[in-house]
Amino acid sequence: MKILITVPFQKEHQEELKKAAPDALFFFKDAYTIDDKRDEKLYHAFLKEADIIIGNPSIEEIASAPKLKFVQSSNAGVEKYTQQPGFPRNVMLCSMSGAFGGIISEYVLGGILTMYRKFPSYIEHQQKRLWQDAGSEQALMGKTALILGTGDIGTNIAKRLSAFDVYTIGIRRTAKFASEWFDEVYMLDALDEQICRADIVIGCLPKTVKTTHLLNQGRLRKMKKGGLVVNVGRGSLIVQPDLIQLLEEGYLSGAVLDVTDPEPLPSDNLLWGMKNVLITPHVSGISFGHTPQVEERVAKICAHNLKAFLNHTEMMNVVDWESGYRKGEKYAGSINL
Template identity: 45%
Template sequence: MWCWMAVSFGLRAVRQWCYRWNRRERFVKMDRIKAAVLFDCDERQREELEAAGKDMVEFVYVPEDMSREERLPMLKQAQIIFGQPGLREIAQCENLHWIQMSWAGTDIYTARNGFPREVALTNASGCFHIVIPEYVIAVLLELCRNLKTYAVQQQERKWSPIPSEMLLYGKRALILGAGDIGTGVAERLCAFGVKIIGMRKTDRNYPDCYDGMITPDELDQELQKADIVINCLPGTAATKGLLNKHRLCLMKEKAFLVNVGRGNVIDTEALVSVLKDGHLGGVALDVVDPEPLPEDHPLWHMEKVVLTPHIAGRSFGFSKDTENRIVHLWCQNLKRYLEGKELVNRVSFETGYASK
């Protein structure tokens, strides 16, 4: 009899435990945070995201080829969105608490009206300090060694050395925007023996890869000394039109200009004008204003200009290394979000910059 009672008690205990566990499972599934991912992540990246979610997050992976009308119901349920939804979509997402971008530039939101300020916005600053600087080195070497012209000669089966080249060694470079990307450029230019001056809001405590640091009020003086000017600044109200015709004309006649920041930092009409006048030795533009350039725009046909379609920092579908860096950042921020901690790279709508 005692044996039977013990077995009966044990069975009741097991049934109660199973009942409580099933209730807990139903509760967890109902209560999990919904996160929409607007990129085609591979299996390893999904596993990393799922691990960071700790069974507290339900991920919905939205195919990139899905139309906005089709994906809107998914976004409406999301508390978190990884990617760059449109402002009209955001306005209809009543459950949304946080958007984690895969870009460093935030002007699609900060430079326009309509983003709900109660929604946290973080960017992917810190993930492009390799891929964009490598692009800068590539186009500078192209300009220095006339590789664009030689590529045309190859198509024409023409063997004709060009008696004008420039070395990076010994030159003076001015980097506008001495943040993560600008510092990555500076680190790589050091290996070529380039003297590097950076520009940022404060000139104190700058990294060793810089030979000096200026503030914006010293820009006009430094432009006259630089052999190379590289813009890494984001698009904000303060940076729009920074390189106007006056400042472009301050640059040396044979100076190189590279833009990997935002197109509207350079006055495009002014740039066309100074190039037609024979000023500047070469220009490489990965970003332009307007973007994309109209088919009849004169920049397309200028010999001294290298144009690329905003690919210096492309990630998903282009660079697996950069993809993984972005996903890792997402995971770190997701863990902070779940723990109630301050998010990394929180964007300020007043400055357009992200916190560290």
């Protein structure tokens, strides 16, 4: 069994993966520069023989691996595989759902508080050595947040917002659901009715046909006036010109955008110049080289699924090709690793 690792795991996590598959031969791509022609040859030779890939291989790399049986993505979203041709349907695909809920929910909370408490204005004042009030602010307590997506990320967001006395409404794709952290949960067809109640709308959905441009001008204008939009899922969720118009009008008070469409966001995009918009370069769930706790969880999920695949036991986060979501309720966020 040959296993190719294309993400930069720390040494201790590499050892954890090796323990999960003690008889396998591993190739850790990040251990090589790949700039050197000799290293590149070694990599491509191993790729041709690889049975398992852990990371985010390109469609071209997958096509160069005829013996491939299983891909463990290091991303929660896997639309690059499910919505494009080229990924063999006989190859097992698992997502990294359950690894990023905690860290992304911290980002969401930080983003909301940054906008509500006008931290950017105070940073600007500090740089000018100016002791000055920035004007009226918002408080989180008593607000209503509509969270699009009630999986690992959405649930973690609801959990943290609940501690601030925020009323949480979840919108999800399927009916079966139970969570102590949402005050109410509805299916997607109730979005138009429920968005009217929202002070804050938070997007944490993957990119699918049904979620693309889900938030257009008509829906965003149904939010309470002065509402805040947060997006940590995929940039395709929002019709960007509509968002810009509502921000310019002042109907929406602001936006926190970790994802955009396209990415990177072009330098001439109007969003860059808006003082009521916080933009970050898709870093809310960043792990390798940035947040050791998340990298450790990613490693544990990979090790669990690697062992399960080799032993023919139940795996986590198996992707359903029809919906683009995981199959069933077994995912990394639902168990202790």
